[in-house]
Amino acid sequence: MSSLSRLLHQTETAALQKPVSSSVHRETSSKLTVPNRLTVRLQAPVIQDIGGLAPGFVVLLSGTIYTARDAAHKKMIETLEQGEALPFDPQDQIIYYTGPTPTREGQTIGSAGPTSSYRMDPYTPALLELGLKGCIGKGERSPECMAAFAQFGAKYFLAIGGTGALISKCIRSSRVIAYEEMGTEAIRELQVEDMRLIVA
């Protein structure tokens, strides 16, 4: 028997009885795991109030969303600081933190899973202030950033990291709308259908 399989058997009971061992994680799991998860459909841009979406809800997202990651965020914030207009108006929009692989001929997009969200924490509150309704990424974010989501009635959604092939299947169209020179980090406008997300 493999070591993983052997240990899984040994720890079966122990794991159920034992509480999580770190405070960092305790906070995360109580926020994100609910016994009976509910599924809601959401259309982007988001015009309704989504402040009531509880952590752990599954969201099936359809509509128009925008991709941006490290470099595009940095440039957007510099643009705002110079008093200039952003490539798209963040009001009611959702940003997806992804840098897809190049698109093959005949395909809509390459592999397009979420990247770690914490790297966008310094930039996100300024966008939320402009009416951004949500971000899609993976992993924990800073308390300050999560407070800004709550303050502006916006939500942080989780996609499953490392499943970029699967996620690419719910993307119906993709076009670069800004920062083309950034390659994978350019801002893309995506049409998605039933993109499966978890409310953080």
Added chain:
Amino acid sequence: MPSKPKVPGPQVQSLQDTLEPRHFDCGLLRDAVEQAVQNACIRLPPDVERNLELGLKQEKSDLAKEILQQIIDNSQLARNEQIPLCQDTGLQVVYLNVGRSVHFLSDPYEAINEGIRRGYTKGHLRKSVVRHPIDRQNTGDNTPAVIHTRIVEGNKVQITLAPKGAGSENMSRLKMFSPSAGREDIAQYVIETVTQGGGKPCPPLIVGLGIGGNFENCAELAKEALLRPLNDNSPDPIAAEMEDDLLRRILECGVGPMGLGGRTSAIGVKVNVAPCHIASLPVAVNLQCHAARHASIIL
């Protein structure tokens, strides 16, 4: 002809057929790398898939089960439709084992980088390397790779490619312990690394632990540990005990798939040890996400 890519073994493979000097055409190396980078990015090694399935069978939480199922579905879809498993097709970490009777007819490092350049372009893989850590201009071809070279017996060349994503690499840690620290101090440091990382390094993880050597060597030990088959144990009895103990404790730590709770926080813990200075106890924890891709070829 390059042989079929396969999961690399725990030991450096003996490359000895004969010590007859061999004039080695680096075009062979370039072409093998070009193929292997493309294969590695769309195919999970069978031992990784198997352990993910084991995790799924044992998982109690519905959310964790759903996440593991999607990870498994993703790997099947990627293989069937030739789509990269993950959009982060990584920085290429290359292990080049050179038989001591090999005489390269041109620069093997340039051949490896040229193979990567071609493979990443033809395979539509993401170019994720910047030329300078501060000015951050993308090199546009995913080069240069990080290349570790070792001289071994024989007249063959073994090349192992491990594209490494940044999510798990960024959550890895290194600490210079005092030799007064015990196994338990090291174990706690490892568990802390896993729990602090939470969902960011994309668990289920493979945890590579390097103990000993010096500052840079312990990091190399940790990284190389990630290439071992998932179901082996270290031949070193202390390291083997630590592997079992750490895996058991990580399964209990509660992080779970993507940090959302559950038992499958890791699918393997590998500990590599090396001699060290009387005053040192270097420890490095290199985390590997569930998309643990690699390929190895002997030429």
